[in-house]
Structures are given as structure tokens and as C-alpha cells.
Amino acid sequence: MIQNLLRVEKYVDSPTEKLKVMREAQNQADGDLILKAHKPHISVRNLNVYLAKNHILKNVSLDIPDKAITCIIGPSGCGKTTLLKTFNRLLQNSLDVKIDGDVLVDGENIHGKDVEVENIRKKMGLLSQRPCPLPMSIFDNIAYGPRIHGIRRKKTLKIMVEKYLQEAGLWDEVKDRLKSPATSLSIGQQQRLCLARGLAVKPEIILGDEATSALDPISSKKIEELFVKLRDQYSIVLVTHTLRQARRIADYVIFMYLGEVVEAGPAAEFFSNPKEKLTKEYLDGYFS
Amino acid sequence: MRHIRIKRIEEKIFKGLMMAATLLIVVSLFMIIVAIVKRGLPAMSWDMVSKIPSGGFYLGKEGGLLNAIVGSLYIVIGSISLGLAFSLPIVLYLNLYLPEKSRLAQFTRLSFDVLFGIPSIVYGAFGFTLMVYLGLRSSLFAGILTVTMLIIPILIRSIDEVMRRVPKEMKDAALSLGATRSEMIKPILRQVAPGIVTAVLLSVGRGIGDAASVLFTAGYTDSIPTSLSQPVATLPLAIFFQLSSPIAEVQDRAYAAALILTFIVLVLSVAARFYSRKFSKNKI
Numbered sequence: 001m002i003q004n005l006l007r008v009e010k011y012v013d014s015p016t017e018k019l020k021v022m023r024e025a026q027n028q029a030d031g032d033l034i035l036k037a038h039k040p041h042i043s044v045r046n047l048n049v050y051l052a053k054n055h056i057l058k059n060v061s062l063d064i065p066d067k068a069i070t071c072i073i074g075p076s077g078c079g080k081t082t083l084l085k086t087f088n089r090l091l092q093n094s095l096d097v098k099i100d101g102d103v104l105v106d107g108e109n110i111h112g113k114d115v116e117v118e119n120i121r122k123k124m125g126l127l128s129q130r131p132c133p134l135p136m137s138i139f140d141n142i143a144y145g146p147r148i149h150g151i152r153r154k155k156t157l158k159i160m161v162e163k164y165l166q167e168a169g170l171w172d173e174v175k176d177r178l179k180s181p182a183t184s185l186s187i188g189q190q191q192r193l194c195l196a197r198g199l200a201v202k203p204e205i206i207l208g209d210e211a212t213s214a215l216d217p218i219s220s221k222k223i224e225e226l227f228v229k230l231r232d233q234y235s236i237v238l239v240t241h242t243l244r245q246a247r248r249i250a251d252y253v254i255f256m257y258l259g260e261v262v263e264a265g266p267a268a269e270f271f272s273n274p275k276e277k278l279t280k281e282y283l284d285g286y287f288s
Numbered sequence: 289m290r291h292i293r294i295k296r297i298e299e300k301i302f303k304g305l306m307m308a309a310t311l312l313i314v315v316s317l318f319m320i321i322v323a324i325v326k327r328g329l330p331a332m333s334w335d336m337v338s339k340i341p342s343g344g345f346y347l348g349k350e351g352g353l354l355n356a357i358v359g360s361l362y363i364v365i366g367s368i369s370l371g372l373a374f375s376l377p378i379v380l381y382l383n384l385y386l387p388e389k390s391r392l393a394q395f396t397r398l399s400f401d402v403l404f405g406i407p408s409i410v411y412g413a414f415g416f417t418l419m420v421y422l423g424l425r426s427s428l429f430a431g432i433l434t435v436t437m438l439i440i441p442i443l444i445r446s447i448d449e450v451m452r453r454v455p456k457e458m459k460d461a462a463l464s465l466g467a468t469r470s471e472m473i474k475p476i477l478r479q480v481a482p483g484i485v486t487a488v489l490l491s492v493g494r495g496i497g498d499a500a501s502v503l504f505t506a507g508y509t510d511s512i513p514t515s516l517s518q519p520v521a522t523l524p525l526a527i528f529f530q531l532s533s534p535i536a537e538v539q540d541r542a543y544a545a546a547l548i549l550t551f552i553v554l555v556l557s558v559a560a561r562f563y564s565r566k567f568s569k570n571k572i
Contacts, residue, residue: 122466132457145465181570
């Protein structure tokens, strides 16, 4: 962690970046307590993303605070998911993608030349819209991550599986049937399984792409509660288009519209006193 | 009202047509099987599946078809193993390593579509040319090689189709846990295991039943080969040769051979379905 912080310092040391950071700090609201208390974990600078000649993200610059819940909100097709997928470099898997600009995780540019993409991805657990368990048993789903990262001892794996299932609040429901297929779980349980599977590779960041939108209200609430419980240990980034969810759990909010960041700020301030006209209209429900 | 009534009638007509088509095909398949059983069963005996031909077998005397049964199994087991050894890496490369919509992948798929449609006699002729070039005689090895070429397009295209249907989310899930592409192979193979079984079954059916590809390449012999360089008999050729005999008894034995062939395919299919269900219990 200290090393990571040093890297941030090093990054800020470069004079041009220092200027930029300073300018941004000025631009930000004085009551920007979140970012002061929580150093940025992910920093995006002048990010442009093109998918097959479509300009999807336009000059996006933002900071994701450490150990807090950040909600990215905005209408469909505004680039929220694309932004999320640039964080763990999943976007590069398709042809015709052009990415321009910097994404810094712990001060390290993830598009740097000697960055191992597996290490970047390992730092971030991903929860997709629909839970997607691997075609294996419940146990093997959780153990898959640790196994590919070199943990082979059965005993260690058992301990880890229990620990992370407990962390995801699923242990009591599945402890008697760890060998059954993951698909035998309900969809809400599957989503918690996916969360546990992500936690088992010891990430620092959790990325959620509309992680509750396919779930029933009760499962959805359970996932939300888990996020709140986990926010002291992880930086959580959620893409959501349910405004109410953002109001309930967000510490920090980023509002995007047509590929641009319109406004970003601590949740309390963002919702009570939005600065931009567009934000106000969105919050009031003029468009969604 | 009238409009709705016309729609109802339309619906009935189309349903009737579909039923008729299904019935026609099922009945004709059934009739083939009846013909095989009717003529083949009287000629069937324990000798037929347990003995190799003795002198004068093809004139209606003693002996059996064990040489062709074992030969066909050798050929099909050899070519399925060899075929999978080539097609699995190719399909994995197409689906996991090449980017979506890559030109190379599209071209490769097109090539295999074309190869799919080439008649087996052409593969036989090609295999024969290759043998001459390499200085090989007709042998088990040459037969396996030719049948492998015949079934590779089937294996590749049918495994490819199921692998393309693996949800993108599953790949993303594995990748986001920090998996490399080769570490992703295991869960994906588990997901497509039933598809691989289907592909293998299709290829077994094509490979074991094809006469033209083995005609020049595998040869024919009355004994069971003990090495890859010896010629080998096959069931389709046993059917072909005996059917062209003027002796009625020998012709009946051709039907017995067909019966054995059908039975082998049936047993393999049932067994494979059974095991694939076991494999696929974790499938998404």
C-alpha cells in the first residue's frame, strides 16, 4: 500500500501533471471531503475511447476514491459500462477499439508497456449484470481464482472458500452442498457466488456493472448491504441507472451523459445541491 | 371473424405440412432399418462377428466379418483421436485468441465450410496421391489419415458453433479473475463438452460409414492388421464387395455387415449421450 502511495506521489511529481492536479483540485468543491479523506484509487485523465469510429468516451477525467462506494450514473448508452471495462482492460478484447489517455490504478498507468494485464484484472473483482458462474461446482467456482494464481493445497483452498462465501453472506445457504453445480443456486445466490469468487483473488477494487438490475428486490437488497459492508475494505465502483440505488449507498457520484462526465462529487452534496443544469434535470426525472 | 378463421386454417395447413414431412422422413429411415434387419438378420450368426473370413467366404462358405469390424473400429478410433488433436487447438485458437471478426478466423471458417462439402471420394483420391508421393502402400495408417481429413471439417465446424455460443460474460468472468487465455480453456471446455460429444458422434457416423475414402487408401484384407503399415478391412467396403457378388447368400451377408455397422453407431451414440449428460451437469 505504501508503495502504491509513493507511486501516486511520483506521478504527481511530474510538473505538468502537478499543474493539472492542482487545477482540478481548485475546480472541485471546497466540501470535497471524500476525496480528501480517500486518496484517489483510480484516476482517469483525458480518456477517449472509440469503438469502430464511434466516439464513446469523450475526454473523460475523474477520480475514484479509495475505500468508498462510487456510483456512476447516467442514461443508457452514455458510456458507463465502457468506462468500467476500460478499468480492467476487458475492452481490448474486441477489434476496432481505440483507447487514448491515461487510466491510473494506484498511480500506475494500466496501459503502460510493462504492465501485466492479469495483474491489473486481479486487482479488480467484476460483477456483471447477470451473474455468470463458471460451469463447475460451487466450491470450484470460488477456488478457480486462487487455483490459477498458484494455490494448490486442498486445505488452504477449503479455508479460502469458506472465508469468502461467508464474506459474501452465502456460506450458511450452501455449506452442505459445495459440490453441487453453481447453476443449482437461485439467481440472487449466483450473484453473491460471483462476488465471493471475485473476492477470492484478493482484489482492492470491486467493479459492478448494473450488478443488481437482474435480481429480485430481496436479493438486490442483500447485494447492496454487502457493498455497504465491504466499503471499508474495498473501493467499490458501481454502474447503475437506478438513481434510488445511488441515493441509498453512494459515497461519491459521477454523472455521465453521452460519453462525457457532467458532474462528479460527494453523494450528499451531489444530490442536495447539483451544480449543472443537466444534473438537476436528470435528478428531477426529466429524462432517464 | 372471417380473417381469424382464415388464419386458423392457415395454421392447420402448415402444421399438417410439418407433420407430413417429419413422418415421411422417419418412415423412410425406419424402412431402411427394416430392410437391413430383414435381409441381414437371417445371415447373422455368432461366427459372423467372431471369426475372420476363411477361404471361400466370399463364395458363401465359412467365416465371419471380424476383420472388417475390428478394422473399422481401428480406423474410426485412430482418426477421431488424430482429428481431435488437430481440431481442438484450431477451434480454441479461433475463439479465444483471435479477436472477434478477425479476417483470419472468417477465412478459416469459410475454408472448413468448403472442405465440409467435398465428397469423400475426393479425399480418397487425395489420400491416394499423398500415399504415392510418400511411397506408402495402402495401410491402416493411410486409411486413418484420409478419414481424419474427411472428418476434421465436421469436428471443427460443429465444435466451433458451440464454442461461439459460450456467453461472453463467462469469458469476461474468467479473465477478470486474472486468468490468462490458456487458463480460460478449462471452464470453456467444460461448457462445450456436450457439443464436443455431438461433434465426435457426427464424425464417427461419417467416418465409420464411408467407403470411398478408404477404398484406395486402407485396402482390404482378410486378416486383422497388427501394425499401422498393414492394409485393413472396413465394414463399408465389406458391404460394397459382398453386395456386388452374384451369390444371394453373400449378398445377405452384406446386409448383416450393415446391421453390425448400424448397431455399432447406435451403441456409441447411446453411450456418448449417457456420458455427456454426466459431463454437463455443471453446464450453464
